[in-house]
Amino acid sequence: MSYLREVEPAWCPGCGNFPLRMNLASTLEEMGVEKSHFIMVTGIGQAAKMPHYLDINFFNGLHGRSLPVAFAIKAVNPELTVIAESGDGDMYGEGGNHFIHGIRRNFDVTVLIHDNQIYGLTKGQGSPTTRKGQKTSSQLQGVINEPLNPLALAITMD
Ligand SMILES: Cc1ncc(C[n+]2csc(CCOP(=O)(O)OP(=O)(O)O)c2C)c(N)n1
Numbered sequence: 001m002s003y004l005r006e007v008e009p010a011w012c013p014g015c016g017n018f019p020l021r022m023n024l025a026s027t028l029e030e031m032g033v034e035k036s037h038f039i040m041v042t043g044i045g046q047a048a049k050m051p052h053y054l055d056i057n058f059f060n061g062l063h064g065r066s067l068p069v070a071f072a073i074k075a076v077n078p079e080l081t082v083i084a085e086s087g088d089g090d091m092y093g094e095g096g097n098h099f100i101h102g103i104r105r106n107f108d109v110t111v112l113i114h115d116n117q118i119y120g121l122t123k124g125q126g127s128p129t130t131r132k133g134q135k136t137s138s139q140l141q142g143v144i145n146e147p148l149n150p151l152a153l154a155i156t157m158d
């Protein structure tokens with residue numbers, strides 16, 4: 001049973017999303033997750049395109065809003081395996097509020113975040129995890145703030 005959909009991903013050559021796709025598909029297969037008992041929820045961004053390239057059930061909704069949808073699906077269908085997947089901008093920026101309260105509520109949902117430290121889809125603006133001093137398409141002199149440390153934040157919510 002393959003989890004790969006036979007389509008050409010619209011990611012740039014060399015993008016780290018390619019190996020993440022292959023690993024995710026082989027892990028789901030190895031774990032023997034039933035397709036009918038699995039759903040992925042994503043927001044918007046290059047990372048959030050992931051389910052377009054997999055043979056799975058999915059809901060691809062609004063930027064920053066994958067987590068509330070994923071938690072709601074799990075709440076009413078506890079037998080489903082639910083993965084929420086998106087980028088750093090989506091999860092830590094627009095969806096940052098859901099990230100914090102999601103950890104506090106501790107739903108049995110797996111959250112996968114592609115932290116490329118940039119808003120990729122919209123052409124390279126600084127995201128919450130862009131390094132201080134990095135020049136971007138919107139911070140021409142370099143980012144002036146320290147980046148968010150998502151793991152430290154997650155640990156404080158534990
Ligand atoms: C509410 C809202 N704000 C902004 C956008 C524009 N937008 C779409 S994708 C994106 C950035 C995505 O960056 P990230 O989540 O890091 O994903 P990546 O493309 O880097 O994988 C932005 C700002 C939007 N669609 N909706």
Ligand SMILES: [Mg+2]
Nearest residue numbers: 087088118120
């Ligand atoms: Mg990103």
